[in-house]
Amino acid sequence: MNRVPPHRADRPVRAGIPEHGRVPRYYAVKAELFDLVENLGEGTVLPSERELAERFSVSRVTLRQAVSELVLEGKLIRRQGSGTFVAPPKLVQPLSLVSYTEGMRRQGVEPTRTVITIEEISADEGLSRDLMLEPGDPVVHLERVLLADDERIGLESTYLSLRRFPDLLEKLDPGGSLYACLTERLGVRFAEAEERVETVLATPREALLIGTNPALPMLLLHRVSYDVDGHPIERARSLYRGDRFSFVARLHADR
Structure with a gap:
């Protein structure tokens, strides 16, 4: 039996990334961004789009797609004129x-x-x-x-x-x-x-x-x-x- 890294039971196995590792770049960024969101804590404003794009070495378009999915899932919340924040628990x-x-x-x-x-x-x-x-x-x-x-x-x-x-x-x-x-x-x-x-x-x-x-x-x-x-x-x-x-x-x- 091959040993695999441990995963959290409340998260998708292997962060949802298949064994062959081929996933859209935005999804890999989304997984990394989710870890960042959990560490920031509820109500914390997300770093700027430019800063995050540089941090994950992706284009702003790719970053926006990752952020948009986390907004749809209720992990982040956008506030007009204020920025994007870590959402409270459901x-x-x-x-x-x-x-x-x-x-x-x-x-x-x-x-x-x-x-x-x-x-x-x-x-x-x-x-x-x-x-x-x-x-x-x-x-x-x-x-x-x-x-x-x-x-x-x-x-x-x-x-x-x-x-x-x-x-x-x-x-x-x-x-x-x-x-x-x-x-x-x-x-x-x-x-x-x-x-x-x-x-x-x-x-x-x-x-x-x-x-x-x-x-x-x-x-x-x-x-x-x-x-x-x-x-x-x-x-x-x-x-x-x-x-x-x-x-x-x-x-x-x-x-």
Whole structure:
């Protein structure tokens, strides 16, 4: 067995460079730049483009490509007129019945929301199937921008049956936790949820609301939540910035 240099378990094996060693020059620079970023620490401004190009013996065009990929991955952040900085760690939301509010506060982050839309709509075929309604039944649609310490990180659309929750809008603080309102004021008991996560690009409208680059990869979460009797409570579509957000789940073996 050939011995190879040790690698960190949270990093790509051999920094993602194949055994034959033939990779685009920008990628090799990216790997070196990532090591530099880790040593600089959160919030530190990156050295100038000229200095880095000389340090890695590459053209500025090659360096810019390496920096751009680290920006897309959330390792660096550009600030107009200020420079490029080492980004803070990504926020982590558990894939569980923990609310967005609770998940953020566990990390010492204050969650807030900006309301974009509160409206009554008629259930289409998909909504009626997911919420066990008849097509055309009234549904409350709540759309809100999600913030963490006043930084926009996501956009959430939630749909609930108006017949099941006729006084929802009277009891809900639109900028507060919907989960808390349902459990504490309306007596709902969450039991399980079905979730699907995929990567997408934001639409122009979504990018504008979240305040992000439309080319930035986003994490899209679809969820239908159920109560203890197996009845659906809500259907949610949550879009999160891929550079600032990640999900974690604890898995258990079947018994």
